[in-house]
Each structure stands twice: as C-alpha cells, then as structure tokens.
Amino acid sequence: MANHVEIADGQCKGCRLCIENCPTHSLVQGSQLNKSGYQYAKFEQHGCTACGFCYYMCPEPGAITVIKDDGKGGA
Ligand code: SF4
Ligand code: SF4
Numbered sequence: 001m002a003n004h005v006e007i008a009d010g011q012c013k014g015c016r017l018c019i020e021n022c023p024t025h026s027l028v029q030g031s032q033l034n035k036s037g038y039q040y041a042k043f044e045q046h047g048c049t050a051c052g053f054c055y056y057m058c059p060e061p062g063a064i065t066v067i068k069d070d071g072k073g074g075a
Helices: 017-021 053-057
Strands: 004-007 027-033 039-043 064-067
Touching: 004 039, 017 027, 017 053, 053 064
Parallel strands: none
Antiparallel strands: 004 064, 027 039
16 A cells, blocks of 8 residues: 555644645645544645654644555555
C-alpha cells in the first residue's frame, strides 16, 4: 500500500496545522463536523511521502497516524 495517513476523526480539532504544513498538499479540511463540532482533516492522496510533518505538527495525540509504504505495491 502506498504511503498514507489515517485521521482519527473524533480526535481532530480542525486547527489546520497538518493541512498547512503538508508539503504534498495531501491533507484537506473536510466539510463534515465530528462529534465535537470540528471540521476534521481528511487525507487525499497527492503523493504523500510519509515525511511525518503532519504527525509532528498535530497538537492532538492520536489524531494522525502515518503509514509508510510497505514496498509490496498494490492498493
Ligand atoms: S506524511 Fe508528510 S506528505 Fe504525508 S500527509 Fe503527512 S505531511 Fe503530507
Ligand atoms: S493538526 Fe491535528 S487537530 Fe489540527 S487539523 Fe490536523 S489532524 Fe486535526
């Protein structure tokens, strides 16, 4: 599977730090609200390099998980 990021919707506070600091513009702010009323970030694959910037920028522990390409190919 290609590099990707999982966002735990319920943990996100919609601060946009991950979105603004992603060098590949692979994160966007969704239009839906989570249970706390925040427009949570969503991952869109635009060549994510698994650099981890989003993870390190996020003030919410557990909101972002970066998954690096396992090298096996496929979806
Ligand atoms: S790991 Fe890097 S490239 Fe991938 S979404 Fe996060 S900041 Fe963007
Ligand atoms: S940095 Fe964290 S809390 Fe802020 S929008 Fe991104 S996932 Fe949500």
